[in-house]
Amino acid sequence: MNYLSAGKQHLEQLLALEAKCFKTDRMSRRSMKRFIEHNHAVFEVAECNGQLVGYALVLFHRGTRLARLYSIAVDPDMQGRGIASQLMKDAEKGAIEHGALYLRLEVNLHNHGAISLYKKFGYREFGLLHDYYEDHADALRMQKQIRTPQAQSMTAQVPWYRQTTDFTCGPAALMMAMGALDKQRVHTVSDELVIWREATTIFMTSGHGGCHPLGLAIAAVRRNFNAEVWINQTQPLFVDGVRDTDKKAIIAKVHEDYEQEAAALHIDVEYANITQERIADACRDGEVVLVLISTFRLDSKKAPHWVVVSGVDEKCFYLHDPDPDDKHQDPLDCQYIPIARQDFEKMSQFGSSRLRTAIILSR
Known part of the structure; x- marks a missing residue:
């Protein structure tokens, strides 16, 4: 069995295979030809004794790290020989080489064989499209x-903790980091709320306050950890989203108090942009990094949100996010989330002031 990229010489056999495998929703000659010639697609075929017996086609969403398995087919006479599995492996490999981090697909709800194959490869259900195919x-x-992440690219094994409120991402992230450094440490909801009271700025854009990096660092030091803080500005944080002058004054006062307490505790504060190299070095040295991000690229909202860097390699940073999209989301989907380095650069700044801040935690 040979596996190779589709070429113009395969067009007629691909069309014949398409007709043999599908009664509806067949690709047209024009589409098939266009995909063969497309530079930003992965089109793999399987040949047996010169006869084309299978193919897999992956397309990419421009401007995203998302790929889509557009179609996969194996000659019914050749099924059960591992062809589909190998095509899936080749499709995923090609998608990774193109920079994709996620692969999506659609499958007929009644195609139990295909669904079983995809689940075997680790695909999870995340939605249902009604009346999707031509046959309804x-x-x-x-x-x-x-x-x-590979084992060598992961930071200290980071446990995952789900924040229990809408406003305690900072404490939840800090608890994950402390748990990575102290395996015996057990956290409770009470711990989460106590840390929030210690670290909150009191006011944010609306509702409950968010956590200040110095506040989180102070909370960590009080619990016998070392904290190194990076902030790329010296003025009070989080005031650009607050209109009320009285609230601005309170935020400024809290900021000043945190600075004084951090100095008293001899916490190292660097007023500069933390670099990706510094984050990567910290992870490799067994330290754990908390980063404030803007959630815009995750949920189209411009909210400040604390996450933990749980791994790093030459292409990506991997994050532990304490806040699932919904209460039913699988916790595994919130762990080791891959973020391409260039995307992370944009994500890890917040607000009109482009605040960039991080905390490096160690024993």
């Missing part, structure tokens, strides 16, 4: 994170 059948949507 429903489609199951599935997704897989295809890029994961």
Whole structure:
């Protein structure tokens, strides 16, 4: 069995295979030809004794790290020989080489064989599309994170903790970091709320306050950890989203108090942009890094949000996010989330002042 990239010489056999495998939703000659010639697609075929017996086609979403398994087919007479599995492996490998971090697909809700194959490869269901196919059948949507950190690129094994309120991402992130450095440490909801009271700025854009990097660092030092803080500005933080002058004054006062307490505790504060190299070095040295991000690239909202860097390699940073999209989301989907380095650079700044701040935690 040979596996190779589709070429113009395969066009007629691909069309014949398409007709043999699918009664509806077949690719046209024009589409098939265009995909063969497309530079930003992965189009793999399987040949047996010169006869084309299978293919897999992956397309990419421009401007994102998302790929889509557009179609996969194996000659019915050749099924059961591992062809689909090898095509899936090649499709994922090609998608990774193109910079994709996630691979999505749609599958007929009644195609139990294909669904079983995808689940075997680690794909998870995340949606249902009604009346999706030409025959009005429903489609199951599935997704897989295809890029994961290798053991050597992971920081100290980071436990995952789900924040229990809408406003305690900072304490939850700090608890994950402390748990990575102290395996015996057990955290409770009470710990989460106590840390929030110690670290909160009191006011944010609206509602409950968010956590100040110096406040979180002070909370960590009080619990016998070392903290190194990076902040790229010296003025009070989080005031640009607050209109009320009285609230601004309170935030400024809290900021001043945190600076004084951090100095008294001899916490190292660097008033500069933390670099990706510094974050990567910290992870490799067994330290744990908390980073404030803007959630815009995650949920289209411009909210400040604390996460933990749980791994790093030459292409990505991996994050532990304490806040699932919904209460039913699988916790595994919130761990080792791959973020391309260039995307991380944009994500790890917040507000009109482009605040960039991080905390490096060690024993």
